[in-house]
Amino acid sequence: MRRGTNLPWVGDYNQAVVLDGIRRHPGTSRTDLAGASGLTLQTVSNIVRRLVERGLVQEGVALLRPGTGPGAVRGAGKPRTALSVRPGAALAVGVQFEREHVDAVLLDLSGVVVGVDREPLPDPEAPVELVVAHAAGLVRRLIDTTGAVGVRGVGVAVPGPLDFAGPVRSSAINLPGWRGVAIADLLLRATGLPVLVENDATAAAVGDLWRSRRTGRSFLYVHVGAGIGGGLVLRDEVLHGESGNAGEIGHVVADPAGPPCPCGSVGCLEAVAAPAAVVRRYVERVGSRAARAAGLRLAERTVLDDHDVLGTRAGAGDTVAAEVLDAAADDIARVVLGVVNVLDVSEVVLGGAGLRRTGERLRVALAARLGAAMTREVHPLGVRLGEAGEQAGALGAASAVLHESLSSTWAGVHAPVRALVISPVAPVH
Numbered sequence: 001m002r003r004g005t006n007l008p009w010v011g012d013y014n015q016a017v018v019l020d021g022i023r024r025h026p027g028t029s030r031t032d033l034a035g036a037s038g039l040t041l042q043t044v045s046n047i048v049r050r051l052v053e054r055g056l057v058q059e060g061v062a063l064l065r066p067g068t069g070p071g072a073v074r075g076a077g078k079p080r081t082a083l084s085v086r087p088g089a090a091l092a093v094g095v096q097f098e099r100e101h102v103d104a105v106l107l108d109l110s111g112v113v114v115g116v117d118r119e120p121l122p123d124p125e126a127p128v129e130l131v132v133a134h135a136a137g138l139v140r141r142l143i144d145t146t147g148a149v150g151v152r153g154v155g156v157a158v159p160g161p162l163d164f165a166g167p168v169r170s171s172a173i174n175l176p177g178w179r180g181v182a183i184a185d186l187l188l189r190a191t192g193l194p195v196l197v198e199n200d201a202t203a204a205a206v207g208d209l210w211r212s213r214r215t216g217r218s219f220l221y222v223h224v225g226a227g228i229g230g231g232l233v234l235r236d237e238v239l240h241g242e243s244g245n246a247g248e249i250g251h252v253v254a255d256p257a258g259p260p261c262p263c264g265s266v267g268c269l270e271a272v273a274a275p276a277a278v279v280r281r282y283v284e285r286v287g288s289r290a291a292r293a294a295g296l297r298l299a300e301r302t303v304l305d306d307h308d309v310l311g312t313r314a315g316a317g318d319t320v321a322a323e324v325l326d327a328a329a330d331d332i333a334r335v336v337l338g339v340v341n342v343l344d345v346s347e348v349v350l351g352g353a354g355l356r357r358t359g360e361r362l363r364v365a366l367a368a369r370l371g372a373a374m375t376r377e378v379h380p381l382g383v384r385l386g387e388a389g390e391q392a393g394a395l396g397a398a399s400a401v402l403h404e405s406l407s408s409t410w411a412g413v414h415a416p417v418r419a420l421v422i423s424p425v426a427p428v429h
């Protein structure tokens with residue numbers, strides 16, 4: 001777990017450290033927490049008392065075995081007061097916008113998904129206000145059907161680019177009509193809940209970090225939805241960059257002779273390897289009639305479903321489907337290898353709605369290509385599918401809200417960017 005500090009002015013930070021340690025290691029003890037965080041037992045005990053008073057942490061008696069908890073357990077076999085978070089003490093909704101639908105998840109403090117729901121979006125030309133109204137309705141429905149109380153806010157995962165100067169604005173280039181949309185303001189007004197906005201790939205990385213029991217991680221999260229994005233974490237710190245748009249691997253040029261990209265450049269990774277590009281390449285090879293006969297619907301809003309069909313067909317012996325998917329995987333792998341070499345990460349995590357049927361194929365292709373990483377003889381490089389899968393962005397956005405709402409400094413962990421949060425109420429402490 002993270003290290004605390006015994007200086008008096010960092011009480012909030014220490015509280016975040018202790019709460020995070022209890023959340024990640026249910027059943028831990030005050031002694032273990034002190035050992036793992038470097039805080040004195042007295043400091044840990046004071047913080048735990050406050051967390052219990054606030055109803056965020058509960059106590060129980062358990063016999064701890066050696067090797068459990070964040071620190072070494074001395075005196076194994078002796079009864080200790082086991083600490084765990086109260087799962088229902090805080091909840092958050094995560095919302096993720098895609099072209100065809102909006103997903104929502106309800107996450108509790110222990111990291112358990114309490115509810116999941118999806119709302120199809122009206123046609124792509126619909127005004128953004130209508131899209132937001134659908135999302136707000138989805139949030140209300142999810143809260144109502146689960147009977148959730150204590151929802152701290154709504155985290156929103158949207159494709160980039162974002163603008164965090166002033167009201168948080170999204171100009172998601174692969175969501176039609178999204179230019180300078182004040183997404184946080186709109187959702188705040190529609191739901192009455194505090195809203196936190198994050199780039200979808202970065203949100204997915206935050207979620208993977210928040211749900212992980214390991215610390216000191218450095219990884220690239222490759223998020224494939226309608227577009228391709230990247231989330232960057234170095235030594236547990238999420239990289240946001242100057243404007244919250246760090247990690248946009250979808251706009252690295254993969255083919256200088258490739259098609260124009262909506263971002264204004266040419267041959268971007270997204271333009272040659274995102275689901276829409278894969279489907280287009282397949283149609284170019286076999287013709288639209290054969291593509292329809294193969295089960296593709298070829299409408300703008302069925303791109304992800306059509307991409308799924310190609311994934312299934314590739315596994316069933318359709319060589320053209322396999323070739324176009326492998327060509328896209330090769331393009332993604334080339335760009336990811338560049339990022340791995342630039343940032344010296346030790347993991348690549350894959351997720352997003354564009355990998356429902358093609359994730360394992362991409363994972364294998366990446367693992368092979370990343371064998372050429374410059375650091376291959378220094379440390380291993382893992383490539384895996386993220387556990388949150390399709391809802392990774394929504395889950396990450398929800399976990400960011402929980403993290404933010406429970407610590408008044410969110411320094412040192414995920415994102416010290418408090419300007420992202422628009423809150424109609426005073427923060428809960």
Ligand SMILES: [Zn+2]
Pocket residue numbers: 250251261262263264265266268270
């Ligand atoms: Zn581009």
